Amino acid sequence: MAETHPAAVESLLAKITTREARVGIIGMGYVGLPLALTFIEKGFRVLGFDVDPEKVTALGAGQSYIKHLDPARVAAAAKTGRFEATADFSRLDEPDAILICVPTPLTAQREPDMSYVIGSSHKIKDRLRKGQLVVLESTTYPGTTDELVKGILEQSGLRMGEDFYLAFSPEREDPGNRDHSTATIPKVVGGVDRGSLALAQALYSQAIARTVAVSSARAAEAAKLTENIFRAVNIALVNELKVVYDTMGIDIWEVLDAAATKPFGFMRFDPGPGWGGHCIPLDPFYLAWKAREFGRSTKFIEIAGEVNVEMPHYVVNKLQLALNERGKALKGTKVLLLGVAYKKDIDDPRESPAFEIIELLRRLGAVLSYHDPHVPKLPRMRSWPHLPELASLPLNEDTLKSHDAVLIVTNHSAVDYDAVLNHAAFIVDTRGVYRSAHPKVIKA
Structure with missing residues (x-):
């Protein structure tokens, strides 16, 4: 009826x-x-x-x-x-x-x-x-x-x-x-x-x-948070594993490729330079804030947030170490970022880890440029009001050779990564673009 x-x-x-x-x-x-x-x-x-x-x-x-x-x-x-x-x-x-x-x-x-x-x-x-x-x-x-x-x-x-x-x-x-x-x-x-x-x-x-x-509306609100917290926690897990395995000399991408062959009980998430998009970096903190009203803590979720928030610092540290090995200081070094959108092949910059990385490098005195085929001009972001006004540079041999380091933040499909490898002085790769070991490539 x-x-x-x-x-x-x-x-x-x-x-x-x-x-x-x-x-x-x-x-x-x-x-x-x-x-x-x-x-x-x-x-x-x-x-x-x-x-x-x-x-x-x-x-x-x-x-x-x-x-x-x-x-x-x-x-x-x-x-x-x-x-x-x-x-x-x-x-x-x-x-x-x-x-x-x-x-x-x-x-x-x-x-x-x-x-x-x-x-x-x-x-x-x-x-x-x-x-x-x-x-x-x-x-x-x-x-x-x-x-x-x-x-x-x-x-x-x-x-x-x-x-x-x-x-x-x-x-x-x-x-x-x-x-x-x-x-x-x-x-x-x-x-x-x-x-x-x-x-x-x-x-x-x-x-x-x-x-x-x-x-209820509350159940629908909780469902949305749960979807994105699930992703945030698993991104934090692989990011933490990346750091641990790196200290052991183990390639996280090789490990994930192997683990993903299991047809049950494993869902693949890939590490990166941090989290991005409008939902995943925000939703864990929304639930944690509301949980405190009920006298509850979300320790597991908040720890995952801390891991992801730390990733841009980890990436910048890897760049500094790579420069030190080459006898260079970060201050005054010309760094080219590849990609500022929060994920590949889109023009959405919301909460992209690129902006935190840019801010950290700016404070440390690096000279910054970027290339992103989908973001022609660095947008003004609420969270980073002091970002430099930059426009995307053309990605060619002259651009690559005029920089001291290339930092891959977003792995857009339109980028010719073979040309990047040929002409860059060295590359910090946060997205697993280069799977084989190469003296020019530092995985972060």
């Missing part, structure tokens, strides 16, 4: 299932824009909100500013007449469903910075009307949706579950992944009440291949 809902819920369900509902998305970045395109391609009308007028202008012209997104999708969306981008948040009363896709960074004290979620919630509150569904997608600690967001929205005088509906459905974007997309990655959905769950699940089911309902 089908579940029955109040008339207001049934009315919005009908609009969703017939795709007459209009979807509003706050944040036209790496999460919000792909989500908008997915809904548009399924026949929905979408109103995209962003504080950056340049993004709004680009989308209005059908232009993409995210390299891994097919520009043809953005152009096609603009031509449908079903997509409009705006910086006018007074229009938040127009959509039937509002999806919040804004950053949730950390403060300098590694505590949750909820300012973007709070700001978005206040903007919605100011225009909230009866019958709207609000869904938070930003990664956060359990309790954000039914405590923080609900509390702000109810300052409007409307009541959650009676006048409006509220859910959490974590983003699962993986920029550059060619096997999975927004439309094919299963969507976890947790409502603050039954009506909110039914609406959120119905909405996402229209655009995404599979939805996974959980009992």
Whole structure:
């Protein structure tokens, strides 16, 4: 027997299932824009909100500013007449469903910075009307949706579950992944009440291949943290093994290649110069912060965080040791970084370990340059306000020979690593690009 809902819920369900509902998305970045395109391609009308007028202008012209997104999708969306981008948040009363896709960074004290979620919630509150569904997608600690967001929205005088509906459905974007997309990655959905769950699940089911309902918004928030903490802990494990095995003269990449041949009981994770992306470097600290409210510590998770945070220092130390062996000081040495994006073949620089490495080298007096085929100019980052203004250098023989060392931070496929090996003085390889031993290559 089908579940029955109040008339207001049934009315919005009908609009969703017939795709007459209009979807509003706050944040036209790496999460919000792909989500908008997915809904548009399924026949929905979408109103995209962003504080950056340049993004709004680009989308209005059908232009993409995210390299891994097919520009043809953005152009096609603009031509449908079903997509409009705006910086006018007074229009938040127009959509039937509002999806919040804004950053949730950390403060300098590694505590949750909820300012973007709070700001978005206040903007919605100011225009909230009866019958709207609000869904938070930003990664956060359990309790954000039914405590923080609900509390702000109810300052409007409307009541959650009676006048409006509220859910959490974590983003699962993986920029550059060619096997999975927004439309094919299963969507976890947790409502603050039954009506909110039914609406959120119905909405996402229209655009995404599979939805996974959980009992509450808190369970959905915890699921997202668990996914990324799992990765963070395993990245820390292989990074620690890398350091230990290096002191023993054992190549971590050879070990991982061998271990990965086991068809059960082993899941491969690769070491690197640190962690990156918007989620993995942040989520362990979100859970640790919230756990303290309940008198619990997350020792295992926090130790993993410490290991990963230390990796840029380990890489810089390996570079210093290599220079010492060659009779050079780091101060005044010309270092070329290869790659500043947080992972290969994308233009996403968020929380990339490259920026911590650049800052450490800058403080030690190195002369820095970089090459990244996907990041033409070093972006300004909240966490590193003192980074030098640099543009990507062309990667050619002259560039390589004019530097004292090359440091591989991100292993983009477009780079000719044979040419790098031929022309560089020496290379610090943090990504296992060069598997065979070579006198020019220092593995870090």
